[in-house]
Amino acid sequence: MSVPPSAHIRWRLLRGELKARRCRSSRELLEVEHGRPVSVAGLVTGRQRPGTASGVTFVTLEDEFGNVNVIVWRDLAERQRKVLVGSQLLKVDGRWESQGEVRHLIAGRMSDLSELLDGMSIRSRDFH
Numbered sequence: 001m002s003v004p005p006s007a008h009i010r011w012r013l014l015r016g017e018l019k020a021r022r023c024r025s026s027r028e029l030l031e032v033e034h035g036r037p038v039s040v041a042g043l044v045t046g047r048q049r050p051g052t053a054s055g056v057t058f059v060t061l062e063d064e065f066g067n068v069n070v071i072v073w074r075d076l077a078e079r080q081r082k083v084l085v086g087s088q089l090l091k092v093d094g095r096w097e098s099q100g101e102v103r104h105l106i107a108g109r110m111s112d113l114s115e116l117l118d119g120m121s122i123r124s125r126d127f128h
Contacts, residue, residue, distance in 0.1 A: 011064035017116055023091060027065040029105075034098045040068050040105060041091040041113055047084070049077075059107075061090060069104040070094070080110050087112040 015025070023041040024032070032038055042061030049057045055074030060067055070092050077084055084090075091111040097104055 014116060015064070018091075018113075021091065021113075025065050026061075026063050026068050029068065029096065029098075029103065032096045032098065034096065036096050037094070037108075038096045038105065039091060039093045040070075041089060042068055044087055044090050057084065059084070059090070059092075061092070068092075070107050071104055072107045072110070076107055076110070083110045083112045087114055089113040089117050 018025075018041050021039070021041070023039045026040070026042070029038065029040065040061060040063075042063040044059060045062045045067070046060040047057060048059075049055070055077070057072040057074075057077045059070040059072060061070060062068075072084060087110070089112070091113050092105055092107045092109070093111075094108040095106045097106060
């Protein structure tokens with residue numbers, strides 16, 4: 001991923017706050033064992049809820065190192081709809097799944113950290 005220099009500076013400042021909230025980076029997830037509980041945070045770059053997915057929402061989070069794919073089951077999406085659809089910077093606590101090249105986070109709880117962006121304009125690509 002090629003990140004503009006100004007974005008590197010913002011992420012450096014943001015990373016300290018995210019570490020304080022126990023959030024791992026996408027790079028750190030490469031070392032996490034399958035089934036472990038983890039917290040991550042990133043910019044929401046996409047939300048998809050395909051009709052064939054039985055109500056599952058797929059979220060893509062981006063940080064300074066790459067992307068994290070998040071699976072949000074229907075019941076959590078319904079309980080935390082406002083956070084799911086309204087967050088620009090999303091923290092997800094969940095269970096890491098890593099089998100071969102397939103890696104994703106099963107969401108257990110989501111938190112809106114958008115206030116940490118301090119006025120930056122970020123938009124996601126949402127598909128339904």
